[in-house]
Amino acid sequence: PGHHIMTTYRANISQEGKYILWGRAKVSDKRDNSFFIQMSDGLDNLWEIEAGNYWHWDKVNNKYVADPVKFDLIEGVHTIKVKLREDGTKLDKLLLTNDIGFVPRGEGGVSEK
Numbered sequence: 001p002g003h004h005i006m007t008t009y010r011a012n013i014s015q016e017g018k019y020i021l022w023g024r025a026k027v028s029d030k031r032d033n034s035f036f037i038q039m040s041d042g043l044d045n046l047w048e049i050e051a052g053n054y055w056h057w058d059k060v061n062n063k064y065v066a067d068p069v070k071f072d073l074i075e076g077v078h079t080i081k082v083k084l085r086e087d088g089t090k091l092d093k094l095l096l097t098n099d100i101g102f103v104p105r106g107e108g109g110v111s112e113k
Helices: none
Strands: 005-013 017-027 034-039 044-048 052-059 071-073 076-084 090-097
Touching: 017 034, 076 090
Parallel strands: none
Antiparallel strands: 005 076, 017 052, 017 071, 017 090, 034 044, 034 076
């Protein structure tokens, strides 16, 4: 099924390997707690985020596979598509890393876009 694309990002990968994607999200209600995430031409991952009316970092997961999703990426440009599932989930930052143990910290400024 097609899902409405909210935004698309491009990432230039210089080193092939397994990557995880973090997002900084704010979820006020369990009825509005997810996005679909698609890496390049891969399948949609149903990313469910813990509810709590505050900004926090969360690894992209998939309700139907092991948490977190590990993307096998080759060197080159990849697209990350964030697709709407519900209208109440907020997302303001993404971080793609091949350091599986890395945990982003801090709030930073909230994007107004």
